[in-house]
Structure formats: structure tokens, C-alpha cells
Amino acid sequence: MICEDGVHFPEHMTVAVIGAGPAGLGVARVLRDLAIPDVWVLERDKIGQSFRDWPAETKLLTPSFPGNVFGITDLNAVSYDSSPGWSLRTEHPNGPAYARYLEQAAEIYDLNVQCGVDVQSITPEDKGFTLHTNHGSFTADFVIWACGQFGAPSGKGLKGAELGRHYGTVDTWTEIEGDTAFVIGGYESGMDAALGLGANGKKVYVLDRGAPWLDGNKDPSASLSPYTQQRLSTFHAHLDIELIPDVDIEALQETESGVEIIARDGRSWVSEQPPILATGFGTGTRPVSEHFDYTDAGLPLLTQDDESTSQPGLFLVGPEVSHNGHLFCFIYKFRQRFAVVAHAIAGRMGVDTAPLEAYYDNNMFLDDLSCCEADKCLC
Ligand SMILES: Cc1cc2nc3c(=O)[nH]c(=O)nc-3n(C[C@H](O)[C@H](O)[C@H](O)COP(=O)(O)OP(=O)(O)OC[C@H]3O[C@@H](n4cnc5c(N)ncnc54)[C@H](O)[C@@H]3O)c2cc1C
Incomplete structure (x- = not known):
């Protein structure tokens, strides 16, 4: 039944x-x-x-x-x-x-x-x-x-995570507004978001505390799948995606011009739209x-x-x-x-x-x- x-x-x-x-x-x-x-x-x-x-x-x-x-x-x-x-x-x-x-x-x-x-x-x-x-x-x-x-989408302890939009709540990348998008997290869902947003003509910044796109671990649970690597190399020349490694995001904060993304080392970016949280579950x-x-x-x-x-x-x-x-x-x-x-x-x-x-x-x-x-x- x-x-x-x-x-x-x-x-x-x-x-x-x-x-x-x-x-x-x-x-x-x-x-x-x-x-x-x-x-x-x-x-x-x-x-x-x-x-x-x-x-x-x-x-x-x-x-x-x-x-x-x-x-x-x-x-x-x-x-x-x-x-x-x-x-x-x-x-x-x-x-x-x-x-x-x-x-x-x-x-x-x-x-x-x-x-x-x-x-x-x-x-x-x-x-x-x-x-x-x-x-x-x-x-x-x-x-x-x-x-x-x-x-169970999770901001993994990020302060102000409610100012972002978790990957798991997005129905389609076409619904994200603006010319520029920020994605926090550069593993599978972060790359999927970047490719989806990039295909819609956006300039995309991917911020990650490491550089998962370079990790050569043999276990696909710990490094990007061949499918994602292939899509990245195929589309990288056509899409405007910037991968920014070694940036540990600590907090999101509301400002007049959008959401400020603040890293532990003092760097920060302002996103007009809620940044996409590809921070896992x-x-x-x-x-x-x-x-x-x-x-x-x-x-x-x-x-x-x-x-x-x-x-x-x-x-x-x-x-x-x-x-x-x-x-x-x-x-x-x-x-x-x-x-x-x-x-x-x-x-x-x-x-x-x-x-x-x-x-x-x-x-x-x-x-x-x-x-x-x-x-x-x-x-
Ligand atoms: C973007 C993305 C891409 C992925 N790609 C792959 C891939 O290529 N290959 C791969 O192997 N894995 C992939 N995964 C992981 C894979 O989707 C999960 O591992 C898989 O769905 C887990 O299966 P599951 O049955 O445990 O959970 P789910 O598929 O999440 O199913 C759980 C079900 O439980 C129901 N449920 C939850 N709580 C309750 C409750 N309290 N009472 C009753 N029902 C409840 C939910 O409605 C849901 O239908 C991907 C995940 C994501 C997010």
C-alpha cells in the first residue's frame, strides 16, 4: 500500500x-x-x-x-x-x-x-x-x-546566519535577484549554487575557510566529485565565478547597503542580497x-x-x-x-x-x- x-x-x-x-x-x-x-x-x-x-x-x-x-x-x-x-x-x-x-x-x-x-x-x-x-x-x-x-539546514554557528539564505531553501537559482551573489561554503552545495547563479549571468564570489576545490582526497565525501570538477572546468571560462580560499566567515551583519559578510581575519564584503549559505546540514x-x-x-x-x-x-x-x-x-x-x-x-x-x-x-x-x-x- x-x-x-x-x-x-x-x-x-x-x-x-x-x-x-x-x-x-x-x-x-x-x-x-x-x-x-x-x-x-x-x-x-x-x-x-x-x-x-x-x-x-x-x-x-x-x-x-x-x-x-x-x-x-x-x-x-x-x-x-x-x-x-x-x-x-x-x-x-x-x-x-x-x-x-x-x-x-x-x-x-x-x-x-x-x-x-x-x-x-x-x-x-x-x-x-x-x-x-x-x-x-x-x-x-x-x-x-x-x-x-x-x-535540518545549518548555518554551523555563523553569527547572524538568519540574514543569509540557506542552499536548502532555494527552489531555483533564477529566483535570486541582483547582479552579484555571494556563496559561503565551497564544497558540493556551494559549487552547485555558484554554477546555478553563474549560469544566470551573475558575478559569483565563493568564500571558503579552505579550498575544497583543490583538495585531492580520494574520498568524494571529503573532496569535490568528478562531476562538479568537470562542470567547473567546462564552465569556468564562460561564467564569472571567483573562488576565494582561506577565509573563515565569522558573522553576517545588516548594513544600509546590504548584508556585510565578516571574516575572522578582518576582511569583509557587502552583499546586496542575502548571501547563500552553503554551510551544510x-x-x-x-x-x-x-x-x-x-x-x-x-x-x-x-x-x-x-x-x-x-x-x-x-x-x-x-x-x-x-x-x-x-x-x-x-x-x-x-x-x-x-x-x-x-x-x-x-x-x-x-x-x-x-x-x-x-x-x-x-x-x-x-x-x-x-x-x-x-x-x-x-x-
Ligand atoms: C544538493 C544535494 C546533492 C546530492 N547529491 C548526491 C549524489 O549525487 N549522490 C548521493 O549519493 N547523494 C547525494 N546527496 C545526498 C543524498 O541526497 C542524501 O544522502 C540522501 O537523500 C539521504 O537519504 P535519506 O533517505 O537518509 O534522507 P532523505 O532523502 O532526506 O529522506 C528523508 C525523508 O524523511 C522524511 N522525514 C523527515 N523527518 C521526518 C519525521 N519526523 N517523520 C516522518 N518523516 C520524516 C522527509 O520528508 C524525507 O522524505 C546530495 C544531497 C544534496 C543536498
Whole structure:
């Protein structure tokens, strides 16, 4: 049953998966393969909502290519037997197209997805959890939190951040006024903003405390993707984009002529329009944060099964999963942990885990975390 009109779900479910993005749908599919009953995906808006909310011009950085039949699953697929490259007939899908792929996946895998349900908090019980939602309370034996980070734009402590405009709130770069634009942050979303603004004829300044566009880290979670590098080199001659490295922005301040952008070293710029904050996203676990412990960097602490270290039965899937300093913040990375979570739940329920062999065979079951260390990036 997929997002039918109205809200219909049982008062008790075996597994409640919160969030119908790639992480929630992907893990639900594995649980379905294990024939675990009463698995429900609860989504506060629509399937793939974060992708629907991307700027209209934004496309996936990771290329889609249907290598699945040779055991090389499409990088953007949520399952080993699907390929956005094949179904959408495009290599770099935009947000709405990728949301369409997710909808198709939910339908083909016959997942129970209920839209319009906002999970506001959870209470651990003697057995399982009570979930408190905008449609009342109900219970689940296990909860898998899959809410991503796009709904948590963050100015990362920048003073006066409210005077800027976060990347995640932009519908299209054509709606930004003025001839000149400032972008704070020069990693993926900052470059995406600069390319989108530059294509609309603006002079764009990108300010970053380092120079991510020069970083040669082998892990694309820590350096610009080839797709972005390629776009930069292709368009750099035509677009008026100035990359300004080594400038640590401390504050935004209102002035008569616009917003002053103030760096720690005393330099400053005035932007007529609110500067674009490409400063990243915070944690998507806020509604359940009391049930997680966090690292100093603000990442949820997880067991080897991606379960909360402080609350048994509560699991995390998606881009906030991290182990040994390695972030699983791309779909092709975090999908390798769906089967790990499903294996843990199945084990506690006494369910046969033989169907997970297919996940091993297709590189979709990363249970050996020894390769995931910050200095061994290509795990
Ligand atoms: C501009 C941009 C480009 C990107 N490009 C790539 C790329 O090329 N390749 C790649 O692998 N990754 C890319 N990413 C990252 C990728 O989009 C995320 O890692 C991915 O969306 C995370 O999937 P998710 O299912 O965890 O979260 P999401 O896709 O954010 O889905 C979470 C869902 O949970 C719902 N939700 C949130 N809170 C609640 C609640 N309390 N109750 C109920 N539902 C809730 C939301 O509405 C949403 O539908 C990009 C991200 C951005 C911002």
C-alpha cells in the first residue's frame, strides 16, 4: 500500500521505518526480502521529499549506470536489482526524476508506505516503542530512523546566519535577484549554487575557510566529485565565478547597503542580497536525539549493527551513519548497511537470514568495518 489518501496504518507494527527517502525505502525492501511482517514506512510529506525540494537545476553528482547484471549496482540505486540510470534513462537525474524512481521502487517492491505522518517523538517501552505523531500514538517493536539531513539546514554557528539564505531553501537559482551573489561554503552545495547563479549571468564570489576545490582526497565525501570538477572546468571560462580560499566567515551583519559578510581575519564584503549559505546540514535525528549519544563532531554513536548505543531497538540508516571516522554519506555507501540492520532485527526475531546472501553477492552487505577508517578512504 503506497501513500493512499487518508492515513491507514495498524496500531502496532513490527518495524516502523521513519522517512521515505532512499534510506527508508532501501532498508524496508531488505526487511521485505526477509518476510518480516508489518513493516511500515512513515513519511511526513511525500516519497523522496528531499529530492523534490532540491533547487530545480540540481542533479545527482554520482552517475547512474545499469551495471547491476555484472554485480556492479548503479551507484544511485537503493537495491541491487534496480537502476535509476536504466529506469530514468539519464546519468545524472534531477530531484523530481529521482523521487519518481523512489516511488517506482516502493510500488514494485510492494512496500507499505504511509505519507502525511510526522513522527514527533518516541518513547521506549518495556517491549518496543510508542511513537507520537501528528495522527496520534501507536507502537512498534523496532524503530529505524531514516530522516536524512536535508530537513535540518545549518548555518554551523555563523553569527547572524538568519540574514543569509540557506542552499536548502532555494527552489531555483533564477529566483535570486541582483547582479552579484555571494556563496559561503565551497564544497558540493556551494559549487552547485555558484554554477546555478553563474549560469544566470551573475558575478559569483565563493568564500571558503579552505579550498575544497583543490583538495585531492580520494574520498568524494571529503573532496569535490568528478562531476562538479568537470562542470567547473567546462564552465569556468564562460561564467564569472571567483573562488576565494582561506577565509573563515565569522558573522553576517545588516548594513544600509546590504548584508556585510565578516571574516575572522578582518576582511569583509557587502552583499546586496542575502548571501547563500552553503554551510551544510545538521542532524536529522533531532526528534529522537534524547535516545542517541553523539560524538564530539555531533554524529550519532552507533553499535556495529547501527543501533543507538543508548537505546536498544532504535536503528539509524542513511548519511549520518559513521564508523571509525568514515562517513557513509552517499547512497552507494549507506545502502551497504541496510542488510546489516535487517540482519540484526531478523536475528532477534528468529527469522531466517538466508535471503541476505544476495546482498553479499552484490556488494550490498558491508558488515566488516575494518576497511572504514578515515585514512583508507576507498572502502
Ligand atoms: C544538493 C544535494 C546533492 C546530492 N547529491 C548526491 C549524489 O549525487 N549522490 C548521493 O549519493 N547523494 C547525494 N546527496 C545526498 C543524498 O541526497 C542524501 O544522502 C540522501 O537523500 C539521504 O537519504 P535519506 O533517505 O537518509 O534522507 P532523505 O532523502 O532526506 O529522506 C528523508 C525523508 O524523511 C522524511 N522525514 C523527515 N523527518 C521526518 C519525521 N519526523 N517523520 C516522518 N518523516 C520524516 C522527509 O520528508 C524525507 O522524505 C546530495 C544531497 C544534496 C543536498
